[in-house]
Amino acid sequence: MTTAKIHSFESLGTVDGPGIRFVIFFQGCHLKCKYCHNRDLWDCSIGKEYTMKELCMEVIKHKDFFDHGGGITVTGGEPLLQAEFLAEFFETCQALKIHTALDTAGSVPLTKNVRNVLQHTNLVLLDIKHIDDEKGKELTGSSNKNTLAFAQYLNDKKIPMWIRYVVVPGYTDSPEDxxxxxDFLAPMTNIEKIEVLPYHEMGKHKWELMGDKYQLENVKAPTKDSIENIKKILERK
Ligand code: SF4
Incomplete structure (x- = not known):
């Protein structure tokens, strides 16, 4: 793969990894999360094509901003759909002493290209959509099996990870789940942080722009109490 399909960049990201991040949004996603706030990133056939050199030049242009304790974060979409390109890109970034973070749902097989990406990843921000396979399929259209195997692999390889869990009332907030x-996360020793994120409707307009019906029309954002309770369970406090 000699080029990557990129949707956009954010030059001063502050939430997707440590420090200031240069955030790169890769185009294309194979999941169909009902709450997706990046509905315009699903289509794998669009996006601006960048060669390795062009993308590295974008990064280098912004290096002064993120150089002190920050780095780059690739997100999407699902960046691992372009794993061959990404592996070489991360390898190049690390050679330039740039911290690499990967924001992913991990919902892909652990192919050689994916393992090559992880070999050059300093931090994975892993979105676990649902622990229950059937409920996860209802929410995202896909099985969670690859994601759970992915988390296990990161733990086995001691690759640092932040867990991200989106609380969607009626879908992901049952205390049993x-x-x-x-319980699944408890034995893992590579978890640096668990982020419990409230569902929001901010991406709704993008569904409408794409001519799609928004899937969670009547779902409200979770309460602060609900978020706190879920945090306590996940952090085992
Ligand atoms: S994984 Fe992310 S980009 Fe893909 S559908 Fe889900 S929320 Fe949207």
């Missing part, structure tokens, strides 16, 4: 997730 959250306890099951806490």
């Amino acid at each position: 959250v306890k099951k997730l806490a």
